[in-house]
Amino acid sequence: xxxxxxxxxxxxxxxxxxxxxxxxVRQFTEEDMELLxxxxxxxxxxxxxxxLAEEAAEAKRLEQELSxxxxxxxxxxxxxxxxxxxxxxxxxNLPSRGVSxxxxxxLQRKDGAEAVLWIVDVCGKGMSAALLTASxxxxxxxxxEEGLEVDEIFRRVSRLLYHRTPPEKYATAxxxxxxxxxxxxxxxxxxxxxxxxxxxxxxxxxxxxTGIPLGxxxxxxxxxxxxxMAPGDVLMLYTDGITEAMDPSDEEFGxxxxxxxxxxxxxxxxxxxxRALEAEMDxxxxxxPYADDRTLVLLRRQA
Numbered sequence: 001x002x003x004x005x006x007x008x009x010x011x012x013x014x015x016x017x018x019x020x021x022x023x024x025v026r027q028f029t030e031e032d033m034e035l036l037x038x039x040x041x042x043x044x045x046x047x048x049x050x051x052l053a054e055e056a057a058e059a060k061r062l063e064q065e066l067s068x069x070x071x072x073x074x075x076x077x078x079x080x081x082x083x084x085x086x087x088x089x090x091x092x093n094l095p096s097r098g099v100s101x102x103x104x105x106x107l108q109r110k111d112g113a114e115a116v117l118w119i120v121d122v123c124g125k126g127m128s129a130a131l132l133t134a135s136x137x138x139x140x141x142x143x144x145e146e147g148l149e150v151d152e153i154f155r156r157v158s159r160l161l162y163h164r165t166p167p168e169k170y171a172t173a174x175x176x177x178x179x180x181x182x183x184x185x186x187x188x189x190x191x192x193x194x195x196x197x198x199x200x201x202x203x204x205x206x207x208x209x210t211g212i213p214l215g216x217x218x219x220x221x222x223x224x225x226x227x228x229m230a231p232g233d234v235l236m237l238y239t240d241g242i243t244e245a246m247d248p249s250d251e252e253f254g255x256x257x258x259x260x261x262x263x264x265x266x267x268x269x270x271x272x273x274x275r276a277l278e279a280e281m282d283x284x285x286x287x288x289p290y291a292d293d294r295t296l297v298l299l300r301r302q303a
Contacts, residue, residue: 003028005036007044014044068127076137081106084115086180086302090270094241094278094294101129101171102239102295103137110147117297118150118175119237121192123168123213135164136171136214150175150188151224154214158190158222161215170215174207174237183229183301188222190214193240196259198266200232204259231303234266234273241292242277248286257284270298 004018017040021028081089084106091104101122108115118140122132139160143153153175161171172192178185189195191213194206211222229235238258245253261280265273274296281294 001027003033003036005033005040007040007047009041009044009048011048014047016040017043076103076134078105082108082115084108084180084299085112087115087178088270088300088302089115089117089298090274091297092274092295094290096241096290096293101125101133102241102293103133104237104295104297105137106297106299107144109144113180115178115180115299116144116150116175117178117235117237117299118173119192119239119295119297120171120173121239121295122171128169132165132169132171136161136173149224150177150186151210151222154188154190154211154222155220158214158216158220159218162218165215170213172213176207176235176237178229178235178299183231183233185227185229185235186224187227188224190222193238193243194255195238196236196255196262197227197229198234198236198259198262200230200266202263202266204263206255229299229301231301232267233301234262234270235299236262237297239293239295241290241294242281242296244292245281245285245290245294246288247284248288253281253284270300273298 001021002018004016006013007015007017017036019028019036077093078091081091089106091106093102101120101124103120104118106115106117120133120136122129122136136157139157140153143156154173173190174187174192174195176185176187176195187195187207188211189207189209190211191209194208196204197207198204207225207227210225212220243253243255243258257280261277262273265276268276
């Protein structure tokens with residue numbers, strides 16, 4: 001004799017319960033069926049509750065991981081930037097709902113004769129991105145102190161990153177070294193967003209990629225290009241969380257809007273320029289959550 005009933009609750013069926021008798025004299029009755037159906041409903045509710053509890057525990061674990069990753073990320077970001085004679089500098093990071101691998105740094109070297117700006121966007125999110133960002137910062141620190149050219153720094157960092165991470169882990173980055181006396185800019189762009197150089201007269205140019213992202217190849221000869229900053233010029237480094245911000249119709253903010261905002265506010269104090277960009281992005285997004293962190297570094301050569 002065999003009797004079966006579904007494990008069913010208001011949300012649907014989660015399984016089945018069956019009883020079998022190997023005794024020839026034991027036969028299940030309608031009353032047994034009714035009892036089994038009732039037991040099946042209770043069991044289904046219990047199974048559903050256990051599943052919800054497991055999901056809640058997993059969600060809490062992920063939330064704690066994101067919180068820890070965010071603390072790691074914030075600890076890496078500079079709490080204040082150096083004062084560079086003859087220049088105004090500003091940097092900022094606006095977090096999204098999660099954690100990205102954005103990182104930026106401004107430092108002086110060669111006894112203050114050179115200022116270095118660089119910005120990084122590590123692929124992925126969460127704890128792995130935060131840890132990879134910390135690794136990149138550590139790999140580049142010694143090379144920067146040695147006074148190496150920006151292209152050589154990226155070549156060495158990329159090789160080290162290649163040997164220390166799986167193939168799917170990489171980072172885009174932009175690094176510029178500025179001679180503070182002359183305004184001469186030497187830069188290398190490792191597959192990163194093109195940085196924006198806005199002239200005092202309102203014209204501008206994009207500092208495009210000069211190589212592939214860091215960590216993709218064991219060896220890659222990164223190119224070093226040059227530009228020049230005259231008094232009143234503004235250099236902007238940023239991550240794609242700015243240009244890839246979306247509005248309700250899934251249109252991106254884009255580089256054209258970015259250039260228009262920075263050009264229009266090129267004479268403002270850099271903090272005010274950053275606020276103007278943030279306000280413009282909020283108006284564009286119309287409440288759509290930002291999918292990625294928005295990180296920027298601004299440098300103006302003063303008159």
